[in-house]
Amino acid sequence: MSGLLVALAGTFIFGILMAISLYAGRSWFHPAVAWNGIWFVVFVSMCFAQLWLHPVSWEALGIFVAGALYFSFGSALGSMRWRRQSPTSQPPLPVQTVYKSDRILLMGLLMLLIIGMPFYIRHIMSFSTATPFSPLFFLEVRQGMLDEAQNQSRGAFVGNLVVLSTFGTLIALAVTQGGRRWRLLIALLFGLAVVYNLLTAAKGGLLSLLVGAFAVYGLTQKRLPVKALIVLTMFVLVAFGAITVLRSAVASGGEVSYLEAASLTGQTFLNYLTTSPVAFSLYLDGFEFIPEVKGPWEFFIRTINYFGNFFPAPNPPAKFIEVGPGLHGYNTYTIYFFYYPHYGLAGVCIFTFFIGLIAGAVYKMAQANQLIWVLLYSMLFFGAILSVLADSFLTALNPMIKLALLGLIFMMARRIRLFDPTARRSRLGTQALSRA
Secondary structure (H helix, E strand, O other): OHHHHHHHHHHHHHHHHHHHHHHHHOOOOOHHHHHHHHHHHHHHHHHHHOOOOOOOOHHHHHHHHHHHHHHHHHHHHHHHHOHHHOHHHOOOOOOOEEOHHHHHHHHHHHHHHHHHHHHHHHHHHOOOOOOOOOHHHHHHHHHHHHHHHHOOOOOOHHHHHHHHHHHHHHHHHHHOOOOHHHHHHHHHHHHHHHHHHHHOOOHHHHHHHHHHHHHHHHHHHOOOOHHHHHHHHHHHHHHHHHHHHHHHHHHHOOOOOHHHHHHHHHHHHHHHHHHHHHHHHHHHHOOOOOOOOOOOOHHHHHHHHOOOOOOOOOOOOOOOEOOEOOEOOEOOOOHHHHOHHHHHHHHHHHHHHHHHHHHHHHHHHHOOOOHHHHHHHHHHHHHHHHHHOOOOOHHHHHHHHHHHHHHHHHHHHOOOOOOOOOOEEOOOOOOOOOOO
């Protein structure tokens, strides 16, 4: 009964915070709306999932609410800092510039991804001795990649093609709109990114692609893309379904029926939304010994260690615990597990405030459709959504920097006269084909 009361209280509190953030930010893409919105969805889901999960404690709910309040306050303050640069205060340009260099670079990136596909398949086949593309094959590939990351190995160069495919799709969405050839280019890049991410047998990369693309599309279109949201939801469900069926087929040693697959997909999706707050609550209650894994300075430690082993940087996977009677196989503990064990409640408030401050400032600059800020905010938006599972802000600085550098290459190419002797105007009248 206490679990249901906590779930209802969390639903009410995060619902109010989401409504206030939406009223103040006036956009579904404001970082505070994203943060409070996903936690609202989590606690709504928990009202049902608590029937088979251990309850979340009031102490854990208090920490979740404190983090949300400080993140919301920080993002509101960051947005106010850049208010004078808001595009609403400037007259919109009737015609946007089309950069030939954007298309040249994207075409080159597309060719690189197509040529690199056989080499990437060969790379992942080195992780498994099972029949290629069988359920066991994908599970062994996933385990091999986890082992490679745990051993702090730099990995093969072709492994970067997965991240590059995601980055290419985000950039294509940010700089192109309209036109048959542009839509075909976006579709090809997006399709290759989906294939690359599915070959990793992991859900995180595909989720990053979809949520990031959703954020970029919404920022550039200045509206909530309802159709894109539906497509995003369907892709997420398909991804969860495919991986769930693969794992279940291996575990059962046989085939899984469509009805069983649908049931497993729904329950797995619901569990991934709700088990992380439960796991963090169990950590607070001392339900069982749960060792700390990563801290907020992980990126900086590993960057310094590239030049030598100056600091200990173990990278063990988080402990799998029982989040409900007989329910195992989950080891995510929310974003707060990266701050609270090291710095307590004060650390949670400080880190969430400054992360919110940065997210709010980047969001405000992204509204002006500047390429680098749009790309960076797509990853910050993903971090806010993923806060229910883990930290994807400080621990994701590496891909953020890489994405910013790639965006910088596109912006520098626009200044090269070889590519763009003059800035060409849109052939579609007032319809914008490119984003600065």
